[in-house]
Amino acid sequence: xxxxxxxxxxxxxxxxxxxxxxxxxSPDGNFLVKVEIADKxxxxxxxxxxxxxxxxxxxxxxxxxxxxxxxxxxxxxxxxSINRKISTSLYKKSxxxxxxxxxxxxxxxxxxxxxxxYNQGVAYRFETSGKExxxxxxEELSLNFDQDYKTLVPYVRNRDYDPLDFNKQFFTSFExxxxxxxxxxxxxxxxxxxxxxxxxxxxxxxxxxxxxxESYPGLNLANRSGKSSFTGIxxxxxxxxEQGGHNMLQQVVKEREDYIARTKGPxxxxxxxxxxxxxxxxxxxxxxxxxxxxxxxxADLSWIKPGKVAWDxxxxxxxxxxxxxxxxxxxxxxxxxxxxxxxxxxxxxLDEGWAVNKHADLLQVIPEINIKELIEYGxxxxxxxxxxxGYYAIDRDLENVCKxxxxxxxxxxxxxxxxxxxxxxxxxxxRCAETAxxxxxxxxxxxxxxxxxxxxxYPNVLNFEGVFGLEQLKWSAxxxxxxxxxxxxxxxxxxxxxxxxxxxxxRNAIRNNYRPVYSxxxxxxxxxxxxxxxxxxxxxxxxxxxxxxxxxxxxECTRFIAEIPTVWDKxxxxxxxxxxxxxxxxxxxxxxxxxxxTNWDKREIxxxxxxxxxxxYQLEVFRDGINADRAASDYTREIITxxxxxxxxxxxxxxxxxxxxxxKKQ
Numbered sequence: 001x002x003x004x005x006x007x008x009x010x011x012x013x014x015x016x017x018x019x020x021x022x023x024x025x026s027p028d029g030n031f032l033v034k035v036e037i038a039d040k041x042x043x044x045x046x047x048x049x050x051x052x053x054x055x056x057x058x059x060x061x062x063x064x065x066x067x068x069x070x071x072x073x074x075x076x077x078x079x080x081s082i083n084r085k086i087s088t089s090l091y092k093k094s095x096x097x098x099x100x101x102x103x104x105x106x107x108x109x110x111x112x113x114x115x116x117x118y119n120q121g122v123a124y125r126f127e128t129s130g131k132e133x134x135x136x137x138x139e140e141l142s143l144n145f146d147q148d149y150k151t152l153v154p155y156v157r158n159r160d161y162d163p164l165d166f167n168k169q170f171f172t173s174f175e176x177x178x179x180x181x182x183x184x185x186x187x188x189x190x191x192x193x194x195x196x197x198x199x200x201x202x203x204x205x206x207x208x209x210x211x212x213x214e215s216y217p218g219l220n221l222a223n224r225s226g227k228s229s230f231t232g233i234x235x236x237x238x239x240x241x242e243q244g245g246h247n248m249l250q251q252v253v254k255e256r257e258d259y260i261a262r263t264k265g266p267x268x269x270x271x272x273x274x275x276x277x278x279x280x281x282x283x284x285x286x287x288x289x290x291x292x293x294x295x296x297x298x299a300d301l302s303w304i305k306p307g308k309v310a311w312d313x314x315x316x317x318x319x320x321x322x323x324x325x326x327x328x329x330x331x332x333x334x335x336x337x338x339x340x341x342x343x344x345x346x347x348x349x350l351d352e353g354w355a356v357n358k359h360a361d362l363l364q365v366i367p368e369i370n371i372k373e374l375i376e377y378g379x380x381x382x383x384x385x386x387x388x389x390g391y392y393a394i395d396r397d398l399e400n401v402c403k404x405x406x407x408x409x410x411x412x413x414x415x416x417x418x419x420x421x422x423x424x425x426x427x428x429x430x431r432c433a434e435t436a437x438x439x440x441x442x443x444x445x446x447x448x449x450x451x452x453x454x455x456x457x458y459p460n461v462l463n464f465e466g467v468f469g470l471e472q473l474k475w476s477a478x479x480x481x482x483x484x485x486x487x488x489x490x491x492x493x494x495x496x497x498x499x500x501x502x503x504x505x506x507r508n509a510i511r512n513n514y515r516p517v518y519s520x521x522x523x524x525x526x527x528x529x530x531x532x533x534x535x536x537x538x539x540x541x542x543x544x545x546x547x548x549x550x551x552x553x554x555x556e557c558t559r560f561i562a563e564i565p566t567v568w569d570k571x572x573x574x575x576x577x578x579x580x581x582x583x584x585x586x587x588x589x590x591x592x593x594x595x596x597x598t599n600w601d602k603r604e605i606x607x608x609x610x611x612x613x614x615x616x617y618q619l620e621v622f623r624d625g626i627n628a629d630r631a632a633s634d635y636t637r638e639i640i641t642x643x644x645x646x647x648x649x650x651x652x653x654x655x656x657x658x659x660x661x662x663x664k665k666q
Contacts, residue, residue, distance in 0.1 A: 026117040063135035073108035121275035128265035141232030152197040211271040211292040213452035218421030235422035249390025284573035293453020306540040307346030315547035328353040329368040339548035341381035343562040360393040375409040384411035412442025421449040433458035451497030462541040469501040502543040503533040506550040508632035525655030532657035535595025592662035598652040609646040624653040
């Protein structure tokens with residue numbers, strides 16, 4: 001009897017303990033996560049006195065009727081504190097301090113919820129310990145807020161947009177500018193892609209995204225209720241597809257299954273990541289997505305060479321002053337190779353057009369192109385060749401295409417027009433990356449969803465688009481404000497990982513002079529705005545978008561951007577405010593670069609150079625010319641010593657910027 005009473009009391013005690021909120025704090029004590037376990041599971045997050053999210057439910061519904069998170073029974077929990085260092089590869093810094101507290105909640109039914117609290121943010125994910133096949137109908141994700149906050153959200157763009165059917169919105173390039181809206185102003189019929197930004201109280205901001213997305217659909221958001229909340233939206237698994245889309249290079253989903261994912265355990269599901277900043281500039285240098293991704297699966301990284309790319313498509317192969325007819329032909333690409341060699345640019349890309357159009361067959365090459373000849377010519381000049389590939393063209397013959405072109409000497413592929421993030425497409429990203437590793441090939445994903453840490457897991461994946469890049473100015477109306485986007489996107493999209501924005505225009509226009517010209521495009525903003533983007537934007541495989549003829553006419557600017565590294569040992573966010581301006585410093589080996597951007601407001605900024613140790617420096621400074629508000633290409637270059645007090649004051653003209661190389665004194 002005594003034993004039975006003791007057991008009953010013990011069970012009662014355990015039930016009472018588990019009925020209490022489960023609490024997790026960040027190492028610095030600023031974040032507080034509370035997990036409530038009742039008939040459902042909810043969590044809330046606070047940062048100091050600021051409510052980040054209020055009670056928000058989480059669950060996962062399986063096809064067999066099981067709902068993880070409904071009437072949950074907590075079996076046990078585990079808490080731990082981690083303090084370690086991650087050595088990175090091909091990243092914006094050489095190592096990361098990985099410090100967090102973790103709470104693992106194990107529930108009856110072979111599932112768990114893991115919460116982590118870092119000093120920079122909070123994340124959670126589901127895990128399952130079961131080994132059986134499972135079909136997931138839906139994952140409940142709701143982020144609830146206590147006020148009608150302002151947000152910065154990118155709507156999905158889709159020509160087949162249907163306000164009554166979210167399924168029509170799942171085919172998208174994940175490119176758009178940001179809408180500055182209160183929750184109550186968000187269009188209930190439109191889906192948003194990640195990351196998104198919420199302006200909290202006390203000057204704090206929340207950037208929400210996901211990490212370690214593998215064999216699972218990408219997360220998108222909606223606000224169907226009109227209340228202060230986001231709801232997760234997932235594409236269902238494709239059931240029926242047809243070849244189509246851009247030049248027959250895509251798989252267009254016609255029908256979908258009744259589940260979002262089919263998988264088996266044991267496995268972890270993607271992290272849902274909430275980054276909170278007390279200062280806007282902190283969003284410019286946040287590592288949580290990289291930290292939370294799976295570790296590298298590539299044993300030998302020695303063959304992976306980041307660098308610059310002389311790019312053909314933005315400038316429409318429109319070189320001039322030459323003896324040959326410019327276009328998609330060997331003479332034109334040899335001209336690109338000669339230019340790349342002269343400025344020690346590592347690669348030339350053959351973008352769309354080298355393979356026979358609308359056949360989706362990368363082994364059918366147009367007669368004007370001899371790839372072997374270009375590869376050999378590039379070898380003589382120290383320049384590698386990268387090939388553009390439409391998604392369906394490479395996926396239908398992935399192993400064979402990688403083998404043949406690798407043996408030929410191609411260095412990698414720019415894979416384009418995936419335009420989906422359902423589970424099947426996410427699986428392709430991993431399959432393509434893994435196959436490319438076996439043939440020592442680099443990958444640059446275009447027409448792509450935002451990065452979620454794949455560049456850590458497969459470091460041969462150097463870049464991702466999923467950004468409203470400079471290509472948009474080939475056709476966008478003057479109302480499109482790229483300059484403001486340039487000082488907004490790095491706080492949001494770039495937090496998720498590298499961007500293939502494709503900057504470097506030598507034709508530059510002030511606000512009133514910009515117009516779309518497809519064959520001779522221009523940028524919005526000043527010349528120095530373009531130069532600074534090579535420092536500000538994270539991009540291990542970085543395109544020079546303009547044509548060689550224009551660059552050869554601007555040797556001073558061309559030399560400067562060609563020498564800027566694309567991966568870094570250290571990154572410092574110096575200053576910045578979302579939508580207004582940015583200043584950053586990056587270091588590679590013993591050389592520092594500093595870059596700054598402003599919106600359409602003329603701005604004077606003072607840079608604190610105290611991060612420079614010692615006195616043996618001089619600065620090569622590119623700044624907006626005094627007339628850059630009238631002629632956007634106006635700039636000045638000067639060599640100066642480090643100013644007294646280590647403060648550098650620079651004026652940026654409307655749409656302007658500056659770029660600085662810190663040199664050792666001779």
